[in-house]
Amino acid sequence: MLAKKKIAKKKSAKKVIKKIKKGTKSKKALNQKKPIKISAKKAKALSKPVTKPVTKPVKKVVQKIQIKTVKALKSLQIQLLAPPDIQNNGDQILIKRRRRKTKKEVIVIKKFPYIELSTYPKHRVKNILVSQPNPVETEKNPYFDLAKKYNVNINFRQFIKVEGLNAQEFRAQRIDILEHGAVILTSKFAADHYFRICNEMRITVPESIKYFCINEQTAYYLQKHIQYRKRKIFFGHGTITDLVDVIKKNKNEKFLLPASDTQKEQIAELLDEVNISVTKAIFYKTVCADLSDLKSLAEYDLMVFFTPVGIKSLKHNFPNFKQGSTRIAAFGFATANMVKTLGYRLDINAPNIINQSMTGALDTYLKESNKK
DSSP: OHHHHHHHHHHHHHHHHHHHHHTSSHHHHHTOSSOOOOOHHHHHHHHSOOOOOOOOOOOOOOEEEEOOSHHHHHTHHHHHHSOTTOOBTTEEEEEEEEEOTTOOEEEEEEEEEOOOOOOOOOOOOOEEEESSOOOOTTSOOHHHHHHHHHTOEEEEOOOEEEEEOOHHHHHTTOOOGGGOSEEEEOSHHHHHHHHHHHHHTTOOOOTTOEEEESSHHHHHHGGGTSOOOTTTEEEOSSSHHHHHHHHGGGTTSOEEEEEESSOOOHHHHHHHHTTOOEEEEEEEEEEEOOOTTOOOSTTOSEEEEOSHHHHHHHHHHOTTOOOTTOEEEEESHHHHHHHHHTTOOOOEEESOSSOSSHHHHHHHHHHHHTOO
């Protein structure tokens, strides 16, 4: 009998625990005269309130579209779905995404002129000639990364050289340097030749002159010529648009832009659009370099050029050069046009809808040409 009573008590206790868990008749069970024996673990579990995990609502990313051209507006849907090499009324469109502090996704559409490339077979590339000065091997350079990645040999040889104008040649432009209260310096070359011309013409550069540099490196380079003062030296972050934004804050100044004879300065056009007074003055010129040390170009599978003068230098130094299987890469629309004008075949061009840099365009090409 005692055994049966114990079993009945246990069953009733289990039923009460189940009811407490379910939340039914819990008050009656707790108010019973006879205490119910429950283990410490079960008691702790029952005492904890049941709560659902709180989840924060996911914020939707708002997309803004900045369209700079009418052509981009008409063909936006087509360009988003179509392959990158699509021809759209002779124009290519680059869609660039970037994040801002507001965490909003901005789509900037940039227009590139359409350039027709050759359909020459993409044979394996072993040797590349880059028409630039030889960089220091200790420095981080994307060309060294390409050489390791695809096991190719990359040689550097500058096809052009910069020569400064003398004082007499500069005077022929009839530009008064002291009339300008601010100077725009887009390179270290521009800084060197600006101060050289001032010294040759015996002009004392006043301390009140403001300097607007393309990047921080060019700004610090001015210590070679003047005493560095932050209140008179301003700089962008490496792009022309950044520098224009800095210049806009000093609209009342009259700006002088030291430039090359062959270089088309985009910054001058941008400043004219926002009604800022700027005078483009030629301080140095780009000429063909002597390439007599290069005996033959037949050993190179690919040659890379960055300026129209570089292509002219190729024609000047090697008038009997036949392209054959040698591929040519050109940076910029003007350089690409010069390649075709002089009768060469254009195989690679940058910037384009996929790659904005020359190393990026070479990487894309070598992925196909150097397949294992």
